[in-house]
Amino acid sequence: MEKLKISGGYPLKGSIRVSGAKNSAVALIPATILADSPVKIEGLPIISDVEILKGLLEEIGGTVSLDGDEMSVDPSRMISMPLPNGRVKKLRASYYLMGAMLGRFKKAVIGLPGGCHLGPRPIDQHIKGFEALGAQITNEQGAIYLRADELRGARIYLDVVSVGATINIMLAAVKAKGRTIIENAAKEPEIIDVATLLTNMGANIKGAGTDIIRIDGVEHLHGCRHTIIPDRIEAGTFMILAAAVGEGIVVDNVIPQHLESVTAKLREMGVNVETGDDQIFVSPGSKFKAVDIKTLVYPGFPTDLQQPFTSLLTKASGSSVVTDTIYGARFKHIDELRRMNANIKVEGRSAIINGPSQLQGAKVKASDLRAGAALVVAGLMAEGLTEVTGLEHIDRGYSNLVEKLNGLGATIWREKMTAEEVEQLKN
Numbered sequence: 001m002e003k004l005k006i007s008g009g010y011p012l013k014g015s016i017r018v019s020g021a022k023n024s025a026v027a028l029i030p031a032t033i034l035a036d037s038p039v040k041i042e043g044l045p046i047i048s049d050v051e052i053l054k055g056l057l058e059e060i061g062g063t064v065s066l067d068g069d070e071m072s073v074d075p076s077r078m079i080s081m082p083l084p085n086g087r088v089k090k091l092r093a094s095y096y097l098m099g100a101m102l103g104r105f106k107k108a109v110i111g112l113p114g115g116c117h118l119g120p121r122p123i124d125q126h127i128k129g130f131e132a133l134g135a136q137i138t139n140e141q142g143a144i145y146l147r148a149d150e151l152r153g154a155r156i157y158l159d160v161v162s163v164g165a166t167i168n169i170m171l172a173a174v175k176a177k178g179r180t181i182i183e184n185a186a187k188e189p190e191i192i193d194v195a196t197l198l199t200n201m202g203a204n205i206k207g208a209g210t211d212i213i214r215i216d217g218v219e220h221l222h223g224c225r226h227t228i229i230p231d232r233i234e235a236g237t238f239m240i241l242a243a244a245v246g247e248g249i250v251v252d253n254v255i256p257q258h259l260e261s262v263t264a265k266l267r268e269m270g271v272n273v274e275t276g277d278d279q280i281f282v283s284p285g286s287k288f289k290a291v292d293i294k295t296l297v298y299p300g301f302p303t304d305l306q307q308p309f310t311s312l313l314t315k316a317s318g319s320s321v322v323t324d325t326i327y328g329a330r331f332k333h334i335d336e337l338r339r340m341n342a343n344i345k346v347e348g349r350s351a352i353i354n355g356p357s358q359l360q361g362a363k364v365k366a367s368d369l370r371a372g373a374a375l376v377v378a379g380l381m382a383e384g385l386t387e388v389t390g391l392e393h394i395d396r397g398y399s400n401l402v403e404k405l406n407g408l409g410a411t412i413w414r415e416k417m418t419a420e421e422v423e424q425l426k427n
């Protein structure tokens, strides 16, 4: 087991390159199950979620090769092997195996997913969609059993705008008989990316990226080549750290339109943000103003950036309020930031940050992926040495983070934990 050490308080500059989007990758990989010939995905992030999904595709008989950021999947020999336990519990996106396997085999057994603990994360809207398409679904000892004699297109209204449910229903519907309409669909860029892959495989999907998606089922989907979109959450994390400790940083390989809410908030704080075609330049102004943030579905401010943004707000003068309307309990990073001398309190769904505070290095633990990102940003801002444990969370979503930050001049490295430290972590 390893920990991250950060010697903070030094300015960073240069250029940092964003990898492919985790939340696209984890849907694109299961989507390959639906093809009858090999699919190649390029530009994948090098993260544990991708490795785990590779293992899951192999468990069901796929021939998968992963070479750096390129994955080739031959799905032709896959079978509907039950996956009630094991790897499926290690990530959230294993729920996409339900839609993809149901779409291809008309049956699947998948354990309830894992992923970040952000409070309750039900999948009732996924189930509602599968049932509307004609599947019978039962929950037996923590595994979801899905079966259908035939999948038929349906009109499905999502009661909650859900990224996962929108993509999962698309996966199950692309080979169903007739037309499916998803109303109140999520509009995140990752949904468009998955629809693009499916379309290149031969699917007929219109309206991805709007709140009404129309899918006309086809009989066969074939292999293709697909390049993933850049990770807007990784890019946003780099923009935040550029504002916090940068002396002029170029965030490279981005789609600036995907980051408009983050750009707007940084500018409101007094940060200088200049957008190019596929780059964003960020340099801090002379003073940081307090701002309020409310997370919303896309194109609103992403919940996945709320936590790292909180670290930045400790530098702002005055009181900032961060409200998470998507995950009201996504505040496990706050206790750790307090250890680092932040003045923050949590009230209901909001964190109230009173600044400015000079953060101090401390030993802290990442409870989830973006809490980890928040602590890395805080460690870079802090005076002295910060040690971050819980790296398995950070490794789920940030590709080569240490190397990328070293490239900006940061002093950050991974170190093996002693047996005593590992023991202490369990308590």
Ligand SMILES: CC(=O)N[C@H]1[C@@H](OP(=O)(O)OP(=O)(O)OC[C@H]2O[C@@H](n3ccc(=O)[nH]c3=O)[C@H](O)[C@@H]2O)O[C@H](CO)[C@@H](O)[C@@H]1O
Residues within 6 Å of the ligand: 023, 026, 092, 093, 120, 121, 122, 123, 124, 125, 126, 127, 160, 161, 162, 163, 164, 165, 186, 303, 304, 326, 327
């Ligand atoms: C792998 C992946 O892409 N993860 C992202 C995805 O998670 P995920 O797909 O799990 O998030 P959803 O968009 O589904 O969740 C949004 C909200 O809807 C609720 N809900 C969701 C589904 C459902 O059936 N019933 C229900 O009540 C959730 O509890 C949450 O409050 O979108 C989240 C919101 O942008 C991000 O934080 C995650 O990084």
Ligand SMILES: C=C(OP(=O)(O)O)C(=O)O
Residues within 6 Å of the ligand: 022, 091, 092, 093, 114, 115, 116, 304, 369, 370, 397
């Ligand atoms: C919550 C996240 O991931 P997941 O849904 O995969 O747990 C995230 O990426 O911030």
